[in-house]
Amino acid sequence: MTPNSILLRIARQEVRQSLRNRSLLIACAGVAALLLLATIVARQNQARLNAQRETWQQRVRSNWLEQPDRHPHRASHYGYLAFRPKSPLGFFDFGVDSFAGTSVFLEAHRQNTANFSEARHSGGMLRFGELSPALVLQLFVPLAIFFLGFGAIAGEREGGTLSMLLAQGVRWREILLGKTLGVAAMTGLMIAPGTLLLLLWHLGAGGAASGDALWRGVGLFAGYALYLLLCAAVAVLVSARQQTSRGALTSLLLFWIVFCVAVPRAAQTLGAIAAPAPAKAEFDAALERDLTQEGDSHDPNDPHFASLRAETLAKYNVREIRELPFNYGALVMLEAEKISSGIFRRHYGELLDTFRRQNRFSEWGALLDPYLAIRNLSMALAGSDLAHYAEFQWQAEAFRFEMVQKLNQLHLTEVRFENDRAQRVSRDRWQAFPAFAFRPPSVADALKQQWASIAALLVWGLGLAVAVGRVRPRLVT
Amino acid sequence: MNPTRLLQLEIKNFLAGRAVVAGLVVIFLAGLYAVEHGRRTIAAQRQALAAMPQLQREHLDKTLALHAAPDPANAIYYLNFFTAHEPSRYAPLSIGLRDVNPFNLKIRLLTLEGQLYDGDISNPATLSLGNFDLAFLLVFLYPLLLIAFTHNALSTEQELGTWNLICSQPVSPRAVLARKAAIRFGAVAGVWLLTLAAAALRLGLAPDRRLGFLTFVSLAYLFFWFAVSWFVISFRRSSNFNALTLLGVWLALAILVPAALNVALATWLPVPEAMAVTVDQREGYHRQWDRPKAETMTRFFQRYPEYASFQAPPDKFSWGWYYAAQHLGDEEAASASAEFRAKLEQRQQWMRRFSWLTPTINAQAAFNQIAQTDLPNHLAYLDSVRSFHERLRRVFYPFLMRNDAPPPFPWDRLPAHRFQDESLPATFPLSALSLLALSAALLLLARRRTV
Numbered sequence: 033m034t035p036n037s038i039l040l041r042i043a044r045q046e047v048r049q050s051l052r053n054r055s056l057l058i059a060c061a062g063v064a065a066l067l068l069l070a071t072i073v074a075r076q077n078q079a080r081l082n083a084q085r086e087t088w089q090q091r092v093r094s095n096w097l098e099q100p101d102r103h104p105h106r107a108s109h110y111g112y113l114a115f116r117p118k119s120p121l122g123f124f125d126f127g128v129d130s131f132a133g134t135s136v137f138l139e140a141h142r143q144n145t146a147n148f149s150e151a152r153h154s155g156g157m158l159r160f161g162e163l164s165p166a167l168v169l170q171l172f173v174p175l176a177i178f179f180l181g182f183g184a185i186a187g188e189r190e191g192g193t194l195s196m197l198l199a200q201g202v203r204w205r206e207i208l209l210g211k212t213l214g215v216a217a218m219t220g221l222m223i224a225p226g227t228l229l230l231l232l233w234h235l236g237a238g239g240a241a242s243g244d245a246l247w248r249g250v251g252l253f254a255g256y257a258l259y260l261l262l263c264a265a266v267a268v269l270v271s272a273r274q275q276t277s278r279g280a281l282t283s284l285l286l287f288w289i290v291f292c293v294a295v296p297r298a299a300q301t302l303g304a305i306a307a308p309a310p311a312k313a314e315f316d317a318a319l320e321r322d323l324t325q326e327g328d329s330h331d332p333n334d335p336h337f338a339s340l341r342a343e344t345l346a347k348y349n350v351r352e353i354r355e356l357p358f359n360y361g362a363l364v365m366l367e368a369e370k371i372s373s374g375i376f377r378r379h380y381g382e383l384l385d386t387f388r389r390q391n392r393f394s395e396w397g398a399l400l401d402p403y404l405a406i407r408n409l410s411m412a413l414a415g416s417d418l419a420h421y422a423e424f425q426w427q428a429e430a431f432r433f434e435m436v437q438k439l440n441q442l443h444l445t446e447v448r449f450e451n452d453r454a455q456r457v458s459r460d461r462w463q464a465f466p467a468f469a470f471r472p473p474s475v476a477d478a479l480k481q482q483w484a485s486i487a488a489l490l491v492w493g494l495g496l497a498v499a500v501g502r503v504r505p506r507l508v509t
Numbered sequence: 510m511n512p513t514r515l516l517q518l519e520i521k522n523f524l525a526g527r528a529v530v531a532g533l534v535v536i537f538l539a540g541l542y543a544v545e546h547g548r549r550t551i552a553a554q555r556q557a558l559a560a561m562p563q564l565q566r567e568h569l570d571k572t573l574a575l576h577a578a579p580d581p582a583n584a585i586y587y588l589n590f591f592t593a594h595e596p597s598r599y600a601p602l603s604i605g606l607r608d609v610n611p612f613n614l615k616i617r618l619l620t621l622e623g624q625l626y627d628g629d630i631s632n633p634a635t636l637s638l639g640n641f642d643l644a645f646l647l648v649f650l651y652p653l654l655l656i657a658f659t660h661n662a663l664s665t666e667q668e669l670g671t672w673n674l675i676c677s678q679p680v681s682p683r684a685v686l687a688r689k690a691a692i693r694f695g696a697v698a699g700v701w702l703l704t705l706a707a708a709a710l711r712l713g714l715a716p717d718r719r720l721g722f723l724t725f726v727s728l729a730y731l732f733f734w735f736a737v738s739w740f741v742i743s744f745r746r747s748s749n750f751n752a753l754t755l756l757g758v759w760l761a762l763a764i765l766v767p768a769a770l771n772v773a774l775a776t777w778l779p780v781p782e783a784m785a786v787t788v789d790q791r792e793g794y795h796r797q798w799d800r801p802k803a804e805t806m807t808r809f810f811q812r813y814p815e816y817a818s819f820q821a822p823p824d825k826f827s828w829g830w831y832y833a834a835q836h837l838g839d840e841e842a843a844s845a846s847a848e849f850r851a852k853l854e855q856r857q858q859w860m861r862r863f864s865w866l867t868p869t870i871n872a873q874a875a876f877n878q879i880a881q882t883d884l885p886n887h888l889a890y891l892d893s894v895r896s897f898h899e900r901l902r903r904v905f906y907p908f909l910m911r912n913d914a915p916p917p918f919p920w921d922r923l924p925a926h927r928f929q930d931e932s933l934p935a936t937f938p939l940s941a942l943s944l945l946a947l948s949a950a951l952l953l954l955a956r957r958r959t960v
Contacts (some may be wrong), residue, residue: 145628
């Protein structure tokens, strides 16, 4: 026999044995059904939320367009509401989505928080976990794999068949690899219906139409395939090293509890301790302090704006601002908005850096805990991680800044300084403002921040491959 | 042999298990970490709140210096008022929703509905993973420890062939089983009580009613898991079968059922009202700028007839008119806001109903309730902000809604917001009784099998 055919025979034998075990079949069917159910429910949930946000986004847009003649600065206080759509693959992995704000009010002078996260409406049940395909694949399928694999070697040993195999000249690594393949094949069968449905929906939603969506799909598929293969290898290796199948099962379950339940929370809370983020009040106070220092247009004695005034008067060679050929009040607002937006960007950037430092514990923890690796990679590819949320905040701020400055520009040129407040510009002007539309970051940008997760999965893969080649299982119980 | 000796032997036997002592030590250490995490998280919130009076004074001084002259009403426009949701002393044990919901809100005299739902600036990744607090440890990890200890209590003896030996002895097998059961539950419950005691010491909690409730609920919860384990092992299947079945039950109760119920609630009771509130208050206020000022005032006077003598200049800006317009934003959003609020309460009510049959939700909800970190508590805080805002209106409106020049503003006598969780009564979480009922039922069923 060629080595390959031995491998395949062992794998096939493993599958056949699993298929004969009734409680195994029930468990696998349960997980398969769960994956299907999670996929369907999550997608419905996503469709509902997106429809809701879309409706309100359109309402906000048409309200904007229907504004009567108004003073431009009125319009910039009337402002705009930006809603954060869930990403197309957001239903696959909810990531941080439900804990991030969904709408932000955009107005002149200030940056508001993103409000109304799903978690704030849930009364606490959300904290137990959210039913998504990712949850099933990350937590439940590995458990089923451990169930499938705990007896792979230990069972043969207890049945006395292991030494028979070896006596026939089959090599250790062939047994281990064959068993791993067998468990992996069973896993494939188990997740096939759900995967197929996910694939169809992804393709139906244009998953192959754009390179970006295609690569996200491919990346998720590859990532999970590797993760689940790792789980299969771990199960077989533990089964090989432990004395009894009972010991193997206990160890595997312990692995699962530590890696999938305890370590993730512990890592993140450690991160939050290591890089403490400021409270909202502190953050605001720091913003205000910088604003006072760099130029507060609401302070009549502010040096920055005093010199702006002097320079402008000198430049146009006039003595009073009302002699200027444009509306000086608007010039002040243009300048003030530039300053305050710059300060906000700096502070918000620092805050995001703090968040990233907090998350670093989970990112590097992935080298120890492959669950964290797939978790991070999965939500990045699904477009539901912190980076995607931050991108929404940046785009909302950029949209706000452009909207307000465009209105200030109108104010500058089309509203006279005299009797400023009583004037209005025509409502036709509102048409020239674009609607807010979130452009998600590209898959390349998403992956750029995930090299730790990818490296962790590869290191684990390599380590386990070496182990499968090297490990000498116990022969006797 | 006398019973004490038997008990000693059984304890020795139990503790000789390879991972037993390690498991107990690890979960105790995890408990200390959980207490410390909770303490730090809440201490950070306390610290932020403690800094607020100072921030408020500085803000007031600065705003008055810049804007109080010539028209003091200018300063009112810029003034922020700080409100604080002080944590209860028990919050470190169960952080609940205190990280998801903001614990301080700055409000201005403007439309309240546009300010009440402001979020905090927290890391959503941290929020999504959740807190490693004592409630988490109890709800998620302690059951696993109990399962680990009990799943093979009977099957090991069977698998090793010692069970028949025991049955041939002149002791009743039921007494042997009861001893085994008592030791396993006692060990886990003992470590938990030790952890609670450590927490009480570290956090300086007096042994009062709340601590009593917490202890009762947690022991009832542990007892439930013990009963489940005992029920499963009463089928006398293999250790592997027991382990997997119990883990399946754990998965269902700790993750699957709550997640499914949450999705169901989100689907049946969606809250588009949240967005309606935001849009309505904005439209309701801004619309006033485009209509005759008298119309705005008429609507405002319906709500506040006491200021009806105020005459807003029809073609000129006045602060009296401005705040009336702001107020109409709240009026416009009132119905959506009430619906939003009702939906949240309905969701909460449903969760309470579910908790009678879902022990995990039960324990978590009871912990959050006792620690005053749940949704009703946050809503109570929002109510206090609402009535504080109303107080501010009553303080400032008389100065703004008048035809003559107002007297000097009482800047040194501004109202301050106060809200403390422990002002709310600590009620016994009645639903915890269902934990005992479920346990009793399971043990009765198990008893019929093991005899």
